[in-house]
Amino acid sequence: MLEVQDVTIRFGGDTPAVDNVSIAVKPGEIVSLCGPNGAGKSTLLSVLAGDLPPQEGRAFLDGRHLHDFSPQELATRRAVLEQSPTLAATFKVKQLAGLSIAIEISPDTVREIVTDTLMAVGLQHRAENRADLLSGGQQHRAHLSRVLSQLSSAGVEEGRYLLLDEPTARLDLIHQVTAMRVARKAAQQGVGVLVVLHDLNLAAAFSDRVALMHEGKLVAEGTAEKVFTGDRLSEVYEAPLQVDRGPSNTVRVSPIFFADSG
Amino acid sequence: MKLIVPTALVAVLMSTVSLSETFPQRIVSAGGDLTEIVYALGAEDRLIGFDVTSNYPPSARDKEQIGYVRRISAEGVLALGPDLVLGAHDMGPPAAVDQLRAAGVRVELAPRGDSAKGIPEKVRFVGQLLGLTDKARQLASQIKADLSREAARAASKQPKPRVIFVLALGEGEPMVAGVGSSAAKIIELAGGTNAVTQFKGYKPMSREAILAAQPEVLLMMDSAVGRYGGIDKILERPELALTPAGQTRRYVSMDGMLLLGFGPRTPLAIEQLGEALRQ
Amino acid sequence: MKRIFGLQTAAGFKLFAALGAVVLAIAAAELAYGPVSLSLSEVSSAILGWGDASSTAIVTQIRAPRLLLGIAVGTALALSGCALQGVLRNPLADPGLIGVTGGASVGAAATIVLGDALALELPREIRPYLLPVSAFLGCALVTSFVFRLSRHAGTTSVATLILAGVAINAIAGAAIGVMVYISDDRQLRDLTFWTMGSLGGANWTMVAVTLAVVSVAAAALATLGRALDLFQIGERAAFHSGLNVERTKRNIALLSAIAVGGATAAAGPIGFIGLVAPHMARLIIGPSHRLVLPASALLGMGLLLGSDLAVRNIVPPAEPPIGLATSLIGGPFFLWLLLTRMKGRGLVA
Numbered sequence: 001m002l003e004v005q006d007v008t009i010r011f012g013g014d015t016p017a018v019d020n021v022s023i024a025v026k027p028g029e030i031v032s033l034c035g036p037n038g039a040g041k042s043t044l045l046s047v048l049a050g051d052l053p054p055q056e057g058r059a060f061l062d063g064r065h066l067h068d069f070s071p072q073e074l075a076t077r078r079a080v081l082e083q084s085p086t087l088a089a090t091f092k093v094k095q096l097a098g099l100s101i102a103i104e105i106s107p108d109t110v111r112e113i114v115t116d117t118l119m120a121v122g123l124q125h126r127a128e129n130r131a132d133l134l135s136g137g138q139q140h141r142a143h144l145s146r147v148l149s150q151l152s153s154a155g156v157e158e159g160r161y162l163l164l165d166e167p168t169a170r171l172d173l174i175h176q177v178t179a180m181r182v183a184r185k186a187a188q189q190g191v192g193v194l195v196v197l198h199d200l201n202l203a204a205a206f207s208d209r210v211a212l213m214h215e216g217k218l219v220a221e222g223t224a225e226k227v228f229t230g231d232r233l234s235e236v237y238e239a240p241l242q243v244d245r246g247p248s249n250t251v252r253v254s255p256i257f258f259a260d261s262g
Numbered sequence: 263m264k265l266i267v268p269t270a271l272v273a274v275l276m277s278t279v280s281l282s283e284t285f286p287q288r289i290v291s292a293g294g295d296l297t298e299i300v301y302a303l304g305a306e307d308r309l310i311g312f313d314v315t316s317n318y319p320p321s322a323r324d325k326e327q328i329g330y331v332r333r334i335s336a337e338g339v340l341a342l343g344p345d346l347v348l349g350a351h352d353m354g355p356p357a358a359v360d361q362l363r364a365a366g367v368r369v370e371l372a373p374r375g376d377s378a379k380g381i382p383e384k385v386r387f388v389g390q391l392l393g394l395t396d397k398a399r400q401l402a403s404q405i406k407a408d409l410s411r412e413a414a415r416a417a418s419k420q421p422k423p424r425v426i427f428v429l430a431l432g433e434g435e436p437m438v439a440g441v442g443s444s445a446a447k448i449i450e451l452a453g454g455t456n457a458v459t460q461f462k463g464y465k466p467m468s469r470e471a472i473l474a475a476q477p478e479v480l481l482m483m484d485s486a487v488g489r490y491g492g493i494d495k496i497l498e499r500p501e502l503a504l505t506p507a508g509q510t511r512r513y514v515s516m517d518g519m520l521l522l523g524f525g526p527r528t529p530l531a532i533e534q535l536g537e538a539l540r541q
Numbered sequence: 542m543k544r545i546f547g548l549q550t551a552a553g554f555k556l557f558a559a560l561g562a563v564v565l566a567i568a569a570a571e572l573a574y575g576p577v578s579l580s581l582s583e584v585s586s587a588i589l590g591w592g593d594a595s596s597t598a599i600v601t602q603i604r605a606p607r608l609l610l611g612i613a614v615g616t617a618l619a620l621s622g623c624a625l626q627g628v629l630r631n632p633l634a635d636p637g638l639i640g641v642t643g644g645a646s647v648g649a650a651a652t653i654v655l656g657d658a659l660a661l662e663l664p665r666e667i668r669p670y671l672l673p674v675s676a677f678l679g680c681a682l683v684t685s686f687v688f689r690l691s692r693h694a695g696t697t698s699v700a701t702l703i704l705a706g707v708a709i710n711a712i713a714g715a716a717i718g719v720m721v722y723i724s725d726d727r728q729l730r731d732l733t734f735w736t737m738g739s740l741g742g743a744n745w746t747m748v749a750v751t752l753a754v755v756s757v758a759a760a761a762l763a764t765l766g767r768a769l770d771l772f773q774i775g776e777r778a779a780f781h782s783g784l785n786v787e788r789t790k791r792n793i794a795l796l797s798a799i800a801v802g803g804a805t806a807a808a809g810p811i812g813f814i815g816l817v818a819p820h821m822a823r824l825i826i827g828p829s830h831r832l833v834l835p836a837s838a839l840l841g842m843g844l845l846l847g848s849d850l851a852v853r854n855i856v857p858p859a860e861p862p863i864g865l866a867t868s869l870i871g872g873p874f875f876l877w878l879l880l881t882r883m884k885g886r887g888l889v890a
Contacts, residue, residue: 089770
């Protein structure tokens, strides 16, 4: 289990970025972290990734303090896709996809893993292309493939975690679904997935649990049906939102548009 | 012995063997003053290479050029096949001197000699190395006699005129000779007094400070006068035009190596400068 | 060298073999050609120790130390340039940028201008080492200062590092200006020539010390291939991928300072190689630092030895400063490489 207990993070200023939050991700489940801009989602993800030591509270990976892990150990247990991954070199897509593999394994094994993860994100036909010349969305998927390769090469069966910060933000509709299917598939293989999402419908469709944040605080946590209520969402987003049921009985959130009178 | 021997080495071997003397026959001189001394001793046919400061007599410029005296290349000098490297006291870099010696070349560094007393010393030093002791003694005592004659003449004129030596003008402030510089020494030997007392060596001097120094005579090198558009242009510059030197148009322009070389021609330089100052 | 993924290994091997052969040829030429013309048999017997005294001295006391110093200096400059460009993600980074060369220059200038009095107190054998030692100390002092400045709360900020380097370079420039101002004519010329660099000061003691210092630093830098690759996806992503980012940054700075300090102390500041050798390596061999590092080292050696060969032979018996040649030879070669590769690939990193 990857968890934080009573964590508070302040970057200066009056309101903390993360205010006394506790949350846990269990192996095999997908937890979506939702909330308006500036709610503290990415900061919380940074604490879970081990980037930010909690100023108050504690962070654990399978019962051990996160800061007791070496970077190398941590890299075999959790992989992180940043909100805006960058690349300052002219690597080919397949080189980028294998870059984060943190342990020594044979070139053949690397090749197999990279082929699989590129296939999973739909970039197998771009393997030989230069990654920095791809479109924004394709680059994002190449980085997703890199993170997946890191996790699947780790050689650890139990207790692996995948942290995705807005993985769908730069993707087209179809590839948004592709990305979430990738997360789902990882979860089926026992990986605990935490994903920051703005698209509440994607969150509802693909998550086991959702967590809603507002002004640094965890407002609600549970199944999408329970958490995503019209009243609560309208209050958190400070805009009228309505919730109904989609075709396969999934929760569907949509804003209520008022025709402009002007 | 190997069959293939470089021509330079052949030349070394042949010259030393055939003349069966112990005195060097293939000399590289690193120092304009030393080169002039070798010429004055009549041993110029033994010289094979010079540094950049050796530009007198004009025929010296035709020989091999070894570069700047503080940055000589050991192998470059070796390629000339010298049996003596005659160097100024500060010849370098030290590693190159060591390498020359390691390759079996005799390297001799002259005593420091930028004073009236130092010149005869350098002459005797070079004479000894070249096996021309008698000739060198003659030349040294001639120089000594000339120098003391000039010293007496220099003392005759009182008060001593205030001289400013301008090394370079350029865009910024003029580069001027201060206390202890070779120009200051020659000015004093010729019976003048250096108008600049505020700093040592060659430094840029502010225009106001030059005006305040009230120089009566402007001293420059021929090459510099040419470079800055002739003496009229130079005397028109405000920092000089308003000084006594500018208003009376008193100036002396001389060859740089003659004026500042501290070699065998220094008595001549003192004589020329002294005469100009006593006018 | 496991996991050279993405490189057609056979092609890579061929490129390295070609590069190695060129460097070897230049190194052999450095021993064989000089102002004194020696035949190959004379050179080889001098190396084996049965040549005559004169050619033995030329080969073993002049050319061989220069060759080894050239190898050490070329490697040091190229590897630290490569590592700094990688870690700063800045293609214009070179050892001068973080003040390393500036510090060495202040140390050297101070010795040239102020050291005369001190030098006379020292035994003659030690005097020649006064300058390299103070250049190295100046470098160490400035680098540690720059890193102090840019460290906050346990992390080193790359932006602050570069800015501190710029500031330090300005201060170093001013300090050198003061030295220039109070220097006499001879010291000024010494200073000017020192800043243009030269392998001419190479003797065996200097070569041994420089080689020892540089090879320790270079060996450590050469193992940083994966780390430098990871820096290309940003410091956070590099940490997520298992890299101890803080420690790596500190090590690279320290190792670069040691390597460049040693090289500059022995040969003066030689520009351009640290900047351009890594770029050439990337153009030739691709972006993977496991290959770029050794290729940079080879290119650095080749460029420096080639330049030294040129300055020694172009206007004998005089010898122009090597700094002129590194730019004159390296510049056009780099441009050619850049233009031919641009045609093939579109963008250039």
